[in-house]
């Protein structure tokens with residue numbers, strides 16, 4: 001602690017936080033628009049969510065309760081170390097319970113539990129520019145955003161259908177925000193796209209290496225792009241969670257042994273635990289649970 | 294309009310810049326007119342300027358001075374002075390031209406080459422092709438050639454395509470540059486009767502015919518171009 | 530005859546520092562009219578074409594375009610958004626190198642469909658049907674619809690570029706050496722195709738070429754450029770059959786027959 005005492009609250013100096021907050025305010029004022037900001041070096045490598053960490057550091061206060069997830073889980077190395085980082089540099093309370101958190105920093109998922117007013121969801125974003133894959137020139141993509149020229153996004157979806165017979169994009173599925181800017185929702189599964197629409201929570205996106213911040217304010221239209229004859233659809237899982245029997249949630253496939261045994265479990269570990277605590281049990285758990293009783 | 298074509302005081306020379314600006318006077322003070330239903334034949338020796346006159350009338354050659362007045366739509370147009378767009382409109386609607394050689398367009402079939410002037414005037418494609426087919430049949434072009442591009446046709450076959458193309462419209466003025474040069478006797482007769490039919494319709498025609506027999510058959514009047522030759526003036 | 534020009538150019542000049550790109554060019558282009566701009570390498574053809582198509586801002590001059598609502602607009606005073614919209618709807622631009630005008634890594638169908646999607650077409654089946662129709666109109670076998678232009682020959686790429694441009698029914702198409710870099714037989718096919726499309730669709734076109742045979746076959750009217758100046762212009766037949774200027778005579782005499 002003595003060593004860390006030389007750092008300001010939440011690691012960043014107040015000057016930097018003000019700069020980032022200005023970028024955030026601008027991003028909220030122009031939903032979906034990528035605001036450039038002077039991304040700082042953080043004591044962790046790019047790819048570890050330095051953009052999200054800077055956003056969190058700029059908005060977090062002593063009263064906040066922080067939750068960090070990676071692919072829906074609170075206990076991965078990445079999530080654990082970011083949570084530990086803020087405990088050290090901001091001395092804030094942390095939680096794994098979605099409902100208790102005031103700030104949730106995430107990589108690759110949106111919690112299953114509906115977020116509520118006052119909560120902030122901070123996304124770690126690797127590539128903020130949805131047009132990049134078809135138009136590598138930054139000057140051109142900026143112009144396309146400015147002039148609302150988004151035909152290219154549909155070219156990408158067209159290619160999907162031509163090649164696979166359907167829109168096969170499942171992650172980072174492009175959305176149009178508030179009827180104006182096309183936005184990359186970061187590599188969340190398209191399963192989560194509908195959760196962004198009219199969310200009560202504030203959603204902030206930070207891309208550290210690319211030095212961009214963007215936002216979706218509460219109660220904002222977020223529409224996934226599609227074709228009339230190939231409408232947007234989320235992934236559907238036939239199975240239910242092997243642990244908590246949840247239906248209609250995002251499931252991860254877990255390989256059990258080298259004989260091809262596998263099971264599907266909730267990607268959102270907090271939601272899964274919560275359900276089990278409330279008495280739900282999946283096929284994998286049911287027998288052992290009964291045996292234990 | 295009884296006289297749809299009037300040529301007045303036309304002068305034409307060529308300046309050959311690649312040959313030290315050599316100036317070649319072709320015709321001086323050309324004056325004549327062609328009435329409806331009349332076929333005027335340009336006469337005179339080779340190199341005297343017969344084709345040059347046709348080319349000036351059609352807009353391919355510029356003129357140094359003078360007027361080429363054409364009754365076009367409901368007004369008089371001076372082809373020597375108007376803009377390219379008007380020249381093209383005159384070509385489309387008023388003045389047809391049968392050149393000595395067909396300028397072939399790759400891949401366009403003979404029947405479409407013939408039908409094109411009608412299509413350019415907005416005639417329905419089926420109707421244009423029917424008319425083209427009738428003309429080609431009349432000119433004895435073997436049916437199996439109709440759907441081939443004329444690039445590989447013999448001289449006489451190409452010329453018949455060219456004639457059909459020139460005669461397919463109801464242009465009020467028709468310029469004919471040796472349309473029968475490569476034809477056999479039978480087909481020359483066909484052309485002579487086609488010209489007679491155009492006359493009967495009141496078309497004004499100006500032509501060059503080297504074949505004396507054809508000339509006798511079609512000409513109402515022969516205009517000796519030597520009269521406009523600047524060289525004659527020098528010799529005198 | 531339609532009595533209003535589509536495109537009015539007056540006094541367009543472009544300087545690169547002291548150097549003249551093109552100087553004081555004026556003309557009107559009418560609906561359905563094809564204008565060829567010819568001249569040797571470096572004479573300013575591409576500079577002029579780029580100024581006319583607003584890809585380049587000229588140093589002086591103005592260009593007015595008659596919009597679909599019949600109103601003339603000064604192109605150099607339009608907003609960039611309007612200009613870009615015009616360029617992908619009512620105009621086409623066919624580049625000499627198809628790679629400059631195509632997306633080489635997306636399928637032929639998407640290349641043709643892009644403009645439709647850009648103007649808000651959101652029905653995959655319709656977009657694909659239109660793309661299929663256009664591929665056949667430019668004589669590309671429709672079973673190539675999902676292939677990328679990378680796998681196409683030069684002639685096919687050029688035809689694909691043309692389809693991509695014409696799919697929105699533009700009224701004006703700019704072409705920079707559309708047959709350059711193609712084999713002679715491939716050129717003939719392309720020219721014939723372009724000629725047919727221009728006639729059928731009643732397009733206006735401005736075609737830059739150094740090939741007088743292309744000018745003869747495609748254009749109604751032509752302009753000869755030298756050192757950035759238009760030195761001669763007129764009906765294409767007239768300029769080629771009776772060239773007046775020394776330079777035009779040289780150009781015409783240095784080719785076999787056009």
Ligand SMILES: Nc1ncnc2c1ncn2[C@@H]1O[C@H](COP(=O)(O)OP(=O)(O)OP(=O)(O)O)[C@@H](O)[C@H]1O
Pocket residue numbers: 545548549550568569570571572573574575576577739
């Ligand atoms: N970006 C530039 N900067 C400086 N000079 C230029 C530039 N672009 C063209 N020029 C000059 O302007 C003149 C006209 O060039 P332009 O490219 O317009 O010719 P062109 O007729 O299209 O030639 P080509 O037939 O080779 O394509 C030339 O002298 C050329 O070197």
Ligand SMILES: [Mg+2]
Pocket residue numbers: 574575576
């Ligand atoms: Mg050029």
Ligand SMILES: [Zn+2]
Pocket residue numbers: 241242243244245246265266271272273275
């Ligand atoms: Zn579960």
